[in-house]
Amino acid sequence: MCALEKIYTYEEMHGRMQKLAGRYPRIIQLDVIGTSHDKREILSLTLGNPRKVLFCTAGIHGRESVNPIVLIQIMERYAQAYREKAPMRERPYTVCELLQRYGICFVPLANPDGYEIACRGFDRIRDEELRRELKKQEIPAREWKKNARGVDINRNFPCRSYSPQQPGGVSASENETKALVQLFQDYDSIGYVDFHSRGKIIYYYRQAMSGAYNQYSYQLAKYLQSLSHYEIGGPEEEFQTPGSGGNSVNYYSETMKMPAITVETVEDAASFPLHTRYQKETYGEIHYIPLGILSQIAETAEEKV
Numbered sequence: 445m446c447a448l449e450k451i452y453t454y455e456e457m458h459g460r461m462q463k464l465a466g467r468y469p470r471i472i473q474l475d476v477i478g479t480s481h482d483k484r485e486i487l488s489l490t491l492g493n494p495r496k497v498l499f500c501t502a503g504i505h506g507r508e509s510v511n512p513i514v515l516i517q518i519m520e521r522y523a524q525a526y527r528e529k530a531p532m533r534e535r536p537y538t539v540c541e542l543l544q545r546y547g548i549c550f551v552p553l554a555n556p557d558g559y560e561i562a563c564r565g566f567d568r569i570r571d572e573e574l575r576r577e578l579k580k581q582e583i584p585a586r587e588w589k590k591n592a593r594g595v596d597i598n599r600n601f602p603c604r605s606y607s608p609q610q611p612g613g614v615s616a617s618e619n620e621t622k623a624l625v626q627l628f629q630d631y632d633s634i635g636y637v638d639f640h641s642r643g644k645i646i647y648y649y650r651q652a653m654s655g656a657y658n659q660y661s662y663q664l665a666k667y668l669q670s671l672s673h674y675e676i677g678g679p680e681e682e683f684q685t686p687g688s689g690g691n692s693v694n695y696y697s698e699t700m701k702m703p704a705i706t707v708e709t710v711e712d713a714a715s716f717p718l719h720t721r722y723q724k725e726t727y728g729e730i731h732y733i734p735l736g737i738l739s740q741i742a743e744t745a746e747e748k749v
C-alpha cells in the first residue's frame with residue numbers, strides 16, 4: 445500500500461495503477477481510455493465483474509489533488525479484501541462475493557494535465573503552444589481546475605444544462621470528456637460517484653430527472669452520509685452559478701438514467717494546494733463509499749426483480 449502523506453506525480457500514480465493491475469490480473473482489468481491533450485494516458489481500472497459496474501471518478505478538476513491517490517489506495521484495499529474473502533460490513537456476504545457479481549470501474553485521475561499543472565506548475569506542460577496559451581489566463585497554477593487547453597472538463601459534458609464556456613465552444617470537445625463519455629457507454633452500469641473537493645458535502649439532486657429518480661438518489665445520499673458524516677446538498681444547490689452545468693454527473697444521469705452522485709471531500713476552509721494531511725483523513729471518510737453504494741444499489745436492484 446502507498447503512504448498517504450505526499451503529493452504523488454502523474455508518473456507515480458500511473459505506475460501504481462499498472463503495478464496494482466499486474467498484481468491482481470484476475471481481479472482487475474486495466475484500460476487506457478484516452479490520452480490528454482498534452483499526451484498523458486487516462487486509465488480506468490475495473491475491479492470485479494465488468495458486466496455490470498459502478499463508476500467512480502476523481503481528478504476531473506486539476507487542483508483537487510487529494511482524491512486521486514485516495515481512490516488508488518481504496519482500489520488496493522478492495523483488491524486485497526477480495527483476495528482475502530474479507531466480510532462486508534453488516535452484510536451476509538463477502539467483498540469477493542459482491543465483486544464476483546458486480547464491478548467497480550475507477551478512473552482516479554480523469555484530468556492528468558490539470559493535476560500536473562496544479563501540483564507542479566505550467567512547465568509540466570510539454571506542448572509549447574498549449575503552455576503559452578495557459579499562462580495567458582493569469583490563473584495561478586495551484587488554483588488550476590481545467591485541462592491543458594484551458595477548458596473545465598466538468599462544464600464540457602453534453603446534457604441539458606450544458607452551455608459553452610467560450611464563444612464557439614461545443615460540448616465533448618475535449619479528449620478527457622470524450623474518454624469518459626465513451627467509458628460510460630462501453631459498460632452496462634448501475635450508478636456513478638464523482639469525487640471532488642471541497643466542502644464535505646454530497647450532491648444527489650438532478651434537476652433534469654424525475655421525482656422518483658431523485659427520491660431514490662436521496663436515499664443513497666443519506667446512506668453515504670451515514671458512512672462519511674458529510675452534509676447533503678439541497679436541490680437548489682445543483683447549479684450554484686449560471687453556466688455551471690455540463691457536469692459529468694448530468695450527462696451520466698440523463699443518458700443512463702441511473703443515480704449520479706457528487707461527493708465533495710475536504711473541509712471548505714482548505715486552501716490550494718491541498719495539504720497532504722487531507723489524504724489520510726479523506727481515506728478514512730470515503731473508503732467504504734464505493735463498496736457500500738454498490739451493495740446498496742445491488743440489493744435494491746434485486747428487490748425490483
Ligand SMILES: [Zn+2]
Binds near residue numbers: 508
Ligand atoms: Zn471539482
